[in-house]
Amino acid sequence: MPLVRNPILPGFNADPSILRVGNDYYIATSTFEWYPGVQIHHSRDLANWKLVTRPLNRKSQLDMRGNPDSCGVWAPCLSHDGNKFWLVYTDVKRKDGSFKDTHNYIVTSSSIEGPWSDPIYVNSSGFDPSLFHDDDGKKWFVNMLQDHRRRPQYFAGIRLQEFDPGVGKLVGEKKTIFYGTDLALVEGPHLYKRNGWYYLLTAEGGTAYSHACTLARSRDIWGPYEVHPQKHILTSKDAPFAALQRAGHGDIVDTPDGKTYLVHLMGRPTTQERRCVLGRETSIQEALWKDDWLYVKNGPVPSLFVDVPGTRDDTEYWAEKRYTFENSLPKDLQWLRTPETERIFTIKDGKLTLFGRESIGSWFEQALVARRQTHFSYDAETVVEFAPADERQFAGLTAYYGLYNFFYLTVTADSFGGRELLIMTSEGSWPDAKLRMPLSDAVPISNEGKVRLAMTIRGRELQFFYAIEEQELAKIGPVLDASILSDECGGHQAHGSFTGAFVGVACSDINGTALPATFDYLIYRPVQHESDRYEI
Incomplete structure (x- = not known):
């Protein structure tokens, strides 16, 4: 055999x-x-x-x-x-x-x-x-x-x-x-x-x-x-x-x-x-x-x-997945906790709309749709349309494990309504993981137009990218440690964290007004990389 x-x-x-x-x-x-x-x-x-x-x-x-x-x-x-x-x-x-x-x-x-x-x-x-x-x-x-x-x-x-x-x-x-x-x-x-x-x-x-x-x-x-x-x-x-x-x-x-x-x-x-x-x-x-x-x-x-x-x-395993939103959510994608999907997302006209709910990592109702990370190295990309009014509204691309471990490139706004890009992370192993902002300053962007967000993971190295409309992708922020998206850093001591890393899109409105963010697609592209000793 x-x-x-x-x-x-x-x-x-x-x-x-x-x-x-x-x-x-x-x-x-x-x-x-x-x-x-x-x-x-x-x-x-x-x-x-x-x-x-x-x-x-x-x-x-x-x-x-x-x-x-x-x-x-x-x-x-x-x-x-x-x-x-x-x-x-x-x-x-x-x-x-x-x-x-x-x-x-x-x-x-x-x-x-x-x-x-x-x-x-x-x-x-x-x-x-x-x-x-x-x-x-x-x-x-x-x-x-x-x-x-x-x-x-x-x-x-x-x-x-x-x-x-x-x-x-x-x-x-x-x-x-x-x-x-x-x-x-x-x-x-x-x-x-x-x-x-x-x-x-x-x-x-x-x-x-x-x-x-x-x-x-x-x-x-x-x-x-x-x-x-x-x-x-x-x-x-x-x-x-x-x-x-x-x-x-x-x-x-x-x-x-x-x-x-x-x-x-x-x-x-x-x-x-x-x-x-x-x-x-x-x-x-x-x-x-x-x-x-x-x-x-x-x-x-x-x-x-x-x-x-x-x-x-293994052809399918190594194939790029381009998730589009025609009539229903693609089977690879899941969300968190709630059976009332109409409160966190809808699919219409070939796009996915997330309604901003609670903050990323909430145990009750957060709008986050994602797929499993199944390769040690990959690229991910999405395009989002989002018009935040202040810093309490944010949406974008996330590499996510749970409350204590995530990376999140967001479109948000300053307190005067000027749109900007901000990276939010929760890093480090239990019990000292806490919210961090790895950018020294948020990156101002135009208040109009779609934003293209991307990330690459090569083993433990994660790099975010962005572009406005049809411009070329540019790096944003430092190289981050993707290995913390693991059971060993999931917010608990040994034997306490049981899931795995996901990549997807999210939207939060902690003003409570459910501001929507619309996503055109989500791309997951597996990459064979020299650092991946045990890849299939």
């Missing part, structure tokens, strides 16, 4: 849940505060993947206004019971401090494209749940249990309870079936059944550089569960120079001809600070069964190149 180079889903695509229905494979990944919720990719050969849907796309299913950064939709589980698709997900409302508020739901659909049902609320006992369909027809809800009294770790093991779809709720006995290993932080459970054995695959070690996939088995679904002879079947924790780091949180799938594969999250750190600008991505590993135990081929360290049935075509 041909070799494919990992990752198979580059850029922010964390916590993969994989499923095969006939000859079709699907992977569902976390979206956190980005709307719509959950990304589902499709493949026929495990090598080439296409985004087909984001199923949580209306207010009755998901409303994340007020959710802090890296909260929202965590670790979806996608399954099929022979009749319809089931999707389990958590909407996390709080994760920092003494408590975590984690609400778990189930939606269903007869088709992967939807429409997906309104959610059934299940419980709020923990996060990263999954649904296991046993061969006797029973359905089991598997979840990590959190206990706020346990410090410094609140991970209290993996809890099992039957889910009755007829009444739409959990029924019967509930029991903690697995407490994890000494690596601790046990979460992300998936149950499987093979040759009379129940297998429990969990994530351990947190989602940073000690992450791992741990496997255990039992003859009885209630346990006790015996830990794998290797303990952790996949991890990079003891291989600091491996190309794929932070490897863990996985799921397994069988091909029609009986081969087994494991998909898992991982990161590709750059710079001496080991920063994962592309976030946690999805990779795949071939796995083998021996003595009724699953082993990752050449594991437990994940392989950069893996045998899969298909051959990947």
Whole structure:
């Protein structure tokens, strides 16, 4: 079989849940505060993947206004019971401090494209749940249990309870079936059944550089569960120079001809600070069964190149994307938190209009539309028409991770209404990131006409550019450190930031008057650059 180079889903695509229905494979990944919720990719050969849907796309299913950064939709589980698709997900409302508020739901659909049902609320006992369909027809809800009294770790093991779809709720006995290993932080459970054995695959070690996939088995679904002879079947924790780091949180799938594969999250750190600008991505590993135990081929360290049935075509991956706005928002683009899109953007006459809402980084309602950064180096460009009245109205081009980490080239105005260009950044790792203005003085521009805004990222170096109307692009501002758009600098300590870098357009009006900004297009142009050691 041909070799494919990992990752198979580059850029922010964390916590993969994989499923095969006939000859079709699907992977569902976390979206956190980005709307719509959950990304589902499709493949026929495990090598080439296409985004087909984001199923949580209306207010009755998901409303994340007020959710802090890296909260929202965590670790979806996608399954099929022979009749319809089931999707389990958590909407996390709080994760920092003494408590975590984690609400778990189930939606269903007869088709992967939807429409997906309104959610059934299940419980709020923990996060990263999954649904296991046993061969006797029973359905089991598997979840990590959190206990706020346990410090410094609140991970209290993996809890099992039957889910009755007829009444739409959990029924019967509930029991903690697995407490994890000494690596601790046990979460992300998936149950499987093979040759009379129940297998429990969990994530351990947190989602940073000690992450791992741990496997255990039992003859009885209630346990006790015996830990794998290797303990952790996949991890990079003891291989600091491996190309794929932070490897863990996985799921397994069988091909029609009986081969087994494991998909898992991982990161590709750059710079001496080991920063994962592309976030946690999805990779795949071939796995083998021996003595009724699953082993990752050449594991437990994940392989950069893996045998899969298909051959990947990277033409689309390296192609320039020119996003125009004809009838609807292009599928690659997302926004933040709100289901009420009419309050933050409209599409008309081939243009995208953003209505200035709260400041960039707001956890409630900000007008920001963006796509994932999926390459270590790229160019981006847009054209904006915007008539600000003062310094509290600004719109433009942004490279964005979250509240604590962004770069923003804006069209704004001074206090007398004279239009100008200003760069705003929030830089530096937790906890001292704060708003900075890297230009010594704002750049005055005409009060009339469109403005062309652009940026280049080459590894960790970000440079902004601008032009008025049809003039040539000119540099503006210093070279900035793009590597801070990473989990490691996302406003939290280790294990606390979970998304990835985006690039897009934004508009803020903190006067509260919803001043609109109109964008003609957004260009994302991948660049192969000598600094990109681990590029696909």
